[in-house]
Amino acid sequence: MSGSEFQGPGAGAFVRSPIKISPIVRFMFTVEREIALNPDLKTRKAYKRFLLRLSEAERRRDNLMRSFVVLDIFAMLFINGSRLQTPIFGVKISEIPIALEALTLLASVSFVFFAISFVNWQAYSAIVDQYAIRDARSHGGDPEFATASDRLSEFFIKIFRSKMNIWNYDFFETTPTARRIFFLVSAFMFAIFFSFLLMHYSAIGVSIYMSSGNMPLLAFLPYSLFVVLANIAALAFLVLLSTPMNFIQVSAAISRDQDALHEAVSDPQKPPSEPPQASEKSQRGESPGLGRKPRRPKRSVPKDYG
Numbered sequence: 394m395s396g397s398e399f400q401g402p403g404a405g406a407f408v409r410s411p412i413k414i415s416p417i418v419r420f421m422f423t424v425e426r427e428i429a430l431n432p433d434l435k436t437r438k439a440y441k442r443f444l445l446r447l448s449e450a451e452r453r454r455d456n457l458m459r460s461f462v463v464l465d466i467f468a469m470l471f472i473n474g475s476r477l478q479t480p481i482f483g484v485k486i487s488e489i490p491i492a493l494e495a496l497t498l499l500a501s502v503s504f505v506f507f508a509i510s511f512v513n514w515q516a517y518s519a520i521v522d523q524y525a526i527r528d529a530r531s532h533g534g535d536p537e538f539a540t541a542s543d544r545l546s547e548f549f550i551k552i553f554r555s556k557m558n559i560w561n562y563d564f565f566e567t568t569p570t571a572r573r574i575f576f577l578v579s580a581f582m583f584a585i586f587f588s589f590l591l592m593h594y595s596a597i598g599v600s601i602y603m604s605s606g607n608m609p610l611l612a613f614l615p616y617s618l619f620v621v622l623a624n625i626a627a628l629a630f631l632v633l634l635s636t637p638m639n640f641i642q643v644s645a646a647i648s649r650d651q652d653a654l655h656e657a658v659s660d661p662q663k664p665p666s667e668p669p670q671a672s673e674k675s676q677r678g679e680s681p682g683l684g685r686k687p688r689r690p691k692r693s694v695p696k697d698y699g
Contacts, residue, residue, distance in 0.1 A: 412639075501623040537551060
């Protein structure tokens with residue numbers, strides 16, 4: 394893919410190249426560059442703070458998932474157990490006013506917040522993973538094993554994956570038979586999660602259908618609209634997170650101006666100097682990145698966060 398160049402404000406030329414990646418991968422690449430630019434993010438203290446935030450995101454995700462599942466179960470109970478009676482009052486479930494509508498509304502709201510918490514958890518997980526990825530470059534190991542000592546890792550996925558180490562070569566490669574078995578295991582897990590989502594949406598659909606005859610029209614329209622939009626939005630958050638999209642990658646065409654700028658950002662302890670002046674080619678209206686192969690800035694491997 395060919396890239397185009399444009400002049401940045403006081404920073405020489407930049408190269409703009411089309412790239413197709415998912416939003417979570419875009420976030421991971423951004424985190425990698427932010428860590429390279431900000432010395433405060435390369436410390437063990439910053440790494441530990443991100444681990445704490447990741448633990449909070451995991452707890453929030455798990456709590457919302459539990460409430461989401463429980464509310465779905467109660468909604469299915471109200472749909473299919475109309476003859477059941479409450480143990481204390483002896484009232485049939487079907488006779489409780491707007492119980493099904495309230496459960497459907499709560500389940501939809503819980504699903505939305507669960508999807509948001511899942512996206513936030515993925516983001517914090519990507520930040521923590523970047524520390525292990527940067528550290529693994531020095532020895533060529535698997536960064537997933539490095540992070541496993543600091544947080545709980547889902548090794549079930551890694552064990553039943555055809556390529557265990559996606560960052561380097563495997564010590565034990567899989568045979569075609571093993572790859573077919575691992576594919577079936579992954580397919581079964583995907584089918585289980587898909588069936589759960591199907592159950593949730595079927596319960597929502599049946600609930601809206603049953604509520605259409607029990608609620609006034611002016612109350613049913615905003616209720617059904619909110620439930621439908623909430624469930625569509627929650628599913629969109631989960632699906633779009635890993636869906637490849639077209640982005641424009643902006644990177645510096647390294648010149649003397651950019652070297653000075655990168656050095657100034659990387660070492661904030663230096664006394665402030667005069668802003669970088671435009672190079673001779675820039676003053677003549679030429680791009681300082683043309684005529685030679687762009688060099689990538691050196692990225693040091695942090696060793697102080699453990």
